[in-house]
Amino acid sequence: MTRRHAPPSADDGPPPPARLTDVDALAQLSFVVQQHLQRRAASHELSLIQTRLLGVLRDRRPTMSELGVLLDLDKSSVSGLVDRAEARGLVIRAPDEMDRRATRVTLSDHGREITVDVTAGFTEDMSTMLGPLSSRDRTTLTSLIGRVLPNP
Amino acid sequence: MTRRHAPPSADDGPPPPARLTDVDALAQLSFVVQQHLQRRAASHELSLIQTRLLGVLRDRRPTMSELGVLLDLDKSSVSGLVDRAEARGLVIRAPDEMDRRATRVTLSDHGREITVDVTAGFTEDMSTMLGPLSSRDRTTLTSLIGRVLPNP
DNA sequence: TATTGTTATACTCTATAACTATA
């Protein structure tokens, strides 16, 4: 803070980067965050979409068509996605008890373990990323983001 | 604000969402931002990676292998990506004048038009998203994000 | 008839391995 009002001088080293616009800040942040998630997923040979599938199943037992809405995918895409996840033992298909047309998808124990691990690693990444901010600044950031996010 | 300290009651309707953690805030924000970008890209029949390719070419004339570094893709993936973009008239391959092994990739006029359009739409999305924040709050948010982003 | 889910098909995207041409 001692240099906050210091005038530029030949000893100041390289100039600071050009002022970040708010749009650029949001775009860059989103790429960096997704990159961390992608790397954590890749450490379990998971794609981003497989990871999102597992994440969505943490606290839900949706039908195939509900999954399509949650992940914004066509039902045929969901079929393939769940096929591959099921073949790897990550999720389980079970018939709906009310509607015999419907199939519900659940996380397997193995799927849940992996999900917990990816989440923990990602949380660690985010904590590291937020390292430069004071506790107060983090609260401010989270609150501002909360106000910008679509309702709930 | 009038109900802030009211005790829970049968008339309170659904409870407010649990306090957003900073990790969740970052994750959700990144998904929402990417979703906007993806939709703007899709309006031109572009995938996210094709859009990133065009974005990277806005102010560069990289070789194929440089593109691989910039987009974090294998050189063979870059070959295919550029093949499809070139077939659609979005980019142009030109031989490097110094190194006869190398190929440089440039944005075509059409590619540049599309890039400008996607960027404008995305900027509009982000402005709308930031609508709830005062000018002062936006500055704070941008500054906090700037401090969290990997150096430059 | 409408909805749920799967399958067939076609395309994009990605990596690995093998190759050619140039340095």
Added chain:
DNA sequence: TATAGTTATAGAGTATAACAATA
């Protein structure tokens, strides 16, 4: 030998269209 780029191949991911079973 090393680097730049392409091609062949294989697999994930996606959507459209057509289909069967159930509501």
